[in-house]
Amino acid sequence: MSFLQLDDIVKEYPGTERPSVADFTLGIDQGEFVSLLGPSGCGKTTTLRMIAGLIEATSGRIHLDGKELTRTPVHQRGMGLVFQNYALFPHLNVARNVAFGLEMRRTSKAEARRRVEEALDLVRLGHLSGRRIKQLSGGQQQRVALARALVIEPSVLLLDEPLSNLDAKLRDTMREEIRSIQRKLGITTVFVTHDQDEALAVSDRIVVMSEGVIEQVGTPEQIYEHPANRFVANFIGRANLFDAEITHTANGVAELDVAGLGQLRAVDDHGAKGPATVLVRPHRMQLSKAAAGDAHGTVETVVYVGDSIEYGVRVGDATVSVQSVAGAAERLERGASVRLSWQAEDALVLT
Amino acid sequence: MSAKTRSARLTVLGLTVPGLLGLAVSFVLPLAWLLRMSFNRGDSTGLIEETFTLDSYAQFVGDSYYWDMAWETTLLGLGVTVLTIVVSYPIALFLVRTESRFKGILVALAVAPLLTSSVVRTYGWLVLLGNQGVVNQALMGAGLVDQPLALINNRLGVYIALVEIMMPYMILCLLAGFGRFNPELEHAARSLGANRWRTFWRIVWPLSMPGVLTGALLVFVLTISSFVTPRLVGGGKVFYLATEIYDQATATLNWPFAAAIAFILLALFAVVIVIYQRALRRIEAQ
Ligand SMILES: Nc1ncnc2c1ncn2[C@@H]1O[C@H](COP(=O)(O)OP(=O)(O)OP(=O)(O)O)[C@@H](O)[C@H]1O
Numbered sequence: 151m152s153f154l155q156l157d158d159i160v161k162e163y164p165g166t167e168r169p170s171v172a173d174f175t176l177g178i179d180q181g182e183f184v185s186l187l188g189p190s191g192c193g194k195t196t197t198l199r200m201i202a203g204l205i206e207a208t209s210g211r212i213h214l215d216g217k218e219l220t221r222t223p224v225h226q227r228g229m230g231l232v233f234q235n236y237a238l239f240p241h242l243n244v245a246r247n248v249a250f251g252l253e254m255r256r257t258s259k260a261e262a263r264r265r266v267e268e269a270l271d272l273v274r275l276g277h278l279s280g281r282r283i284k285q286l287s288g289g290q291q292q293r294v295a296l297a298r299a300l301v302i303e304p305s306v307l308l309l310d311e312p313l314s315n316l317d318a319k320l321r322d323t324m325r326e327e328i329r330s331i332q333r334k335l336g337i338t339t340v341f342v343t344h345d346q347d348e349a350l351a352v353s354d355r356i357v358v359m360s361e362g363v364i365e366q367v368g369t370p371e372q373i374y375e376h377p378a379n380r381f382v383a384n385f386i387g388r389a390n391l392f393d394a395e396i397t398h399t400a401n402g403v404a405e406l407d408v409a410g411l412g413q414l415r416a417v418d419d420h421g422a423k424g425p426a427t428v429l430v431r432p433h434r435m436q437l438s439k440a441a442a443g444d445a446h447g448t449v450e451t452v453v454y455v456g457d458s459i460e461y462g463v464r465v466g467d468a469t470v471s472v473q474s475v476a477g478a479a480e481r482l483e484r485g486a487s488v489r490l491s492w493q494a495e496d497a498l499v500l501t
Numbered sequence: 502m503s504a505k506t507r508s509a510r511l512t513v514l515g516l517t518v519p520g521l522l523g524l525a526v527s528f529v530l531p532l533a534w535l536l537r538m539s540f541n542r543g544d545s546t547g548l549i550e551e552t553f554t555l556d557s558y559a560q561f562v563g564d565s566y567y568w569d570m571a572w573e574t575t576l577l578g579l580g581v582t583v584l585t586i587v588v589s590y591p592i593a594l595f596l597v598r599t600e601s602r603f604k605g606i607l608v609a610l611a612v613a614p615l616l617t618s619s620v621v622r623t624y625g626w627l628v629l630l631g632n633q634g635v636v637n638q639a640l641m642g643a644g645l646v647d648q649p650l651a652l653i654n655n656r657l658g659v660y661i662a663l664v665e666i667m668m669p670y671m672i673l674c675l676l677a678g679f680g681r682f683n684p685e686l687e688h689a690a691r692s693l694g695a696n697r698w699r700t701f702w703r704i705v706w707p708l709s710m711p712g713v714l715t716g717a718l719l720v721f722v723l724t725i726s727s728f729v730t731p732r733l734v735g736g737g738k739v740f741y742l743a744t745e746i747y748d749q750a751t752a753t754l755n756w757p758f759a760a761a762i763a764f765i766l767l768a769l770f771a772v773v774i775v776i777y778q779r780a781l782r783r784i785e786a787q
Pocket residue numbers: 163164166170188189190191192193194195196197344
C-alpha cells in the first residue's frame with residue numbers, strides 16, 4: 151500500500167445520471183508529485199476534494215500512511231489545500247492568514263510567529279507580512295495561499311489549478327517555484343490542472359482523466375511517448391492518428407498498410423493483427439515533394455511560427471499536421487504535391 | 502473650465518436639484534417646524550402658546566415615568582434587534598450557501614412579507630396570538646396549558662410581532678453584507694484544522710459583520726419608531742416613545758410635548774447612528 155492510497159473511489163452527485171468519478175484507484179508515494187490532468191468536468195476537483203475530505207465519496211476507501219481516512223472529517227486530516235481562487239481570509243492580514251492553521255492547533259505564540267516567518271520567507275513574502283489581502287497582486291496572493299497551506303506541515307499538499315488565475319509568464323515562474331519548494335520539503339503533492347504543459351513540466355507522474363475515469367497513469371515521458379489510447383494521445387501534445395491494417399508483427403515492429411499512405415512500419419507492443427490506430431507526432435512526420443501521380447496529398451496550409459513551419463496536408467478527407475524545422479528543409483508552398491512517411495521508431499500502434 | 506466640464510456640472514446640478522428641493526419641502530421644513538413647535542408651551546386643553554421655552558423638555562426629563570418609557574423603548578429596540586439577528590442569521594446563511602437552483606425563489610420568499618403592509622401583518626399576529634388564537638388553541642389542545650397564555654396586550658406580544666415584521670429587512674441586509682464571503686473560505690478554514698464552530702466564529706461571523714451592523718441599525722431605528730405594532734399588539738397597555746407621541750398629539754392634544762418627545766427620539770437615533778459608524782469604521786480598518 152502506498153503512502154496515500156485511493157481504492158475504488160466513486161462519487162455520484164445526487165441528480166446526475168453518471169458518476170462524476172468512477173473506480174478511481176491510485177497509489178501515491180511519499181514525496182511524490184502527482185498531477186491530475188484532464189479536460190474540464192472530468193472530475194479532477196471532485197477527486198481532490200474527496201482526498202481533502204471536503205466531499206464525501208459515495209464509495210471507496212482512502213488510506214494515508216496505512217491509516218483509513220475515509221471517515222475522518224476535513225479538519226482532522228491535516229492536509230494542506232490551495233484553491234484556484236486562493237480563498238484567503240479577507241479580514242485577516244497576510245501573517246494572520248498564514249497563522250490561522252497554527253492557531254487552530256493551539257501552537258504557542260512564539261513558535262507560531264517563528265513558523266509563519268519561515269513559511270513567508272519560503273515563498274519570498276517575508277516583507278509583506280503586515281499587508282492586507284486586497285493589497286496583494288494575484289501572484290502574491292498565490293504565495294500566501296501556499297504559505298498558509300505549508301505552515302501546518304501537512305502530510306499531503308493538494309493544489310487545485312493554483313496557477314490558472316495568473317498570466318502566462320508568472321504561471322511558468324510559479325510552477326517552477328512550487329516544484330522547487332515541494333522538492334525542498336519532500337512533501338507529497340497532488341496537483342490538479344487542465345494544462346498539459348504544466349503537468350508535463352512539473353510532475354513525477356501524471357494521471358490522465360476523462361469523464362470521471364483514469365485513462366492512464368505514468369511519467370510525463372511515458373504519457374507522451376506511449377499514450378495508452380486515442381484519448382491520451384490526442385489530449386497530450388498534438389497527434390496525427392491514422393487508420394491502418396497490421397499485416398505482420400515481428401520484434402515489436404508492425405508492418406502496416408496505412409490508409410492513403412501505403413506500406414509503413416511502427417512500434418507495436420501488442421502484437422495483434424488486424425485494424426489498428428497509429429500515432430505519429432507532427433514533428434516526427436517526414437514530408438517530401440513529389441510528382442502529382444506519386445503524391446499522397448497536397449499542402450493546404452503553411453504556418454511559419456519562427457522555430458518551425460507547420461504544414462497542414464490534405465490526405466483523402468483528413469488533414470495531417472506536419473511540423474518541420476524551419477530552414478532545415480526546402481520550404482513547400484501551398485498546393486504542393488507531397489509524400490508523407492515516418493521512421494518506424496517514430497510511430498506507435500495504439501490499441 | 503472647459504465647456505465640457507461645465508456642461509457636466511450643469512447636468513449634475515440639474516439632476517440633483519429636484520431631489521434636494523423635494524427633500525427640503527417634505528423633510529427639512531416639517532422638521533424645522535416640529536423643532537419650533539417643541540419650544541412652544543402647550544397644555545392638555547389643546548391650547549398652544551407661541552413662545553420660546555424648554556418646558557416640554559423639562560417635563561420629560563423631570564418625570565421618571567418618561568425615563569422608564571425611554572428605557573423600555575431602548576430595550577425594545579435592542580431586544581428586537583438581537584432577536585431578529587438570531588432568527589434571521591441562519592436563514593441568510595443558508596441562502597448564501599445554497600447551490601439550489603431555487604435560490605432566487607427562496608430569497609424572494611424570504612423577503613416576500615415586505616409585500617404586505619406591516620399593519621396587515623400586525624393584525625395577523627393578533628389573530629395568531631389572541632386568547633382564541635391558533636397558538637393558544639394548539640397549546641391547550643395539546644394539554645400543555647389550561648388557561649390561554651397572555652400573548653397579546655403585553656410587551657411579549659410586541660416583541661414577537663416586531664421580530665417577525667423586521668426579519669425580511671434583516672435578511673436583506675445580511676445577504677447584501679455577505680459580499681466578501683464565499684463558501685470556499687469555510688472550506689479553507691476547515692482544511693486548516695478549524696471545526697465548524699471555530700470556522701463560524703473566526704471566519705463567517707466577522708465577514709458578515711457589515712451586514713449585521715447595517716441590519717441592526719435599520720431594525721433598531723424601525724423598531725423604536727414603530728407605532729402601529731406596539732399600539733395594536735400592546736392593546737394600549739404598554740407604552741413606548743412612539744405611541745406616547747401619538748397619544749400626546751391626538752388624545753391629549755399637547756403638540757409641543759409630542760414634538761419634544763419626537764426630538765428626544767431623534768436624539769436616540771443620532772446616538773445609534775454614531776455608534777454604527779464607529780463600529781463600521783472599526784471593522785473596515787481590520
Ligand atoms: N455539486 C455538484 N453537483 C452535481 N454535479 C457536480 C457537482 N460538482 C461537480 N459536478 C459534476 O461533476 C463533474 C466533475 O466536476 P469537477 O468539478 O470535479 O470537474 P473538474 O475536472 O475539476 O473540471 P474543471 O477543470 O472545469 O475544474 C462535472 O460533470 C460536474 O458537472
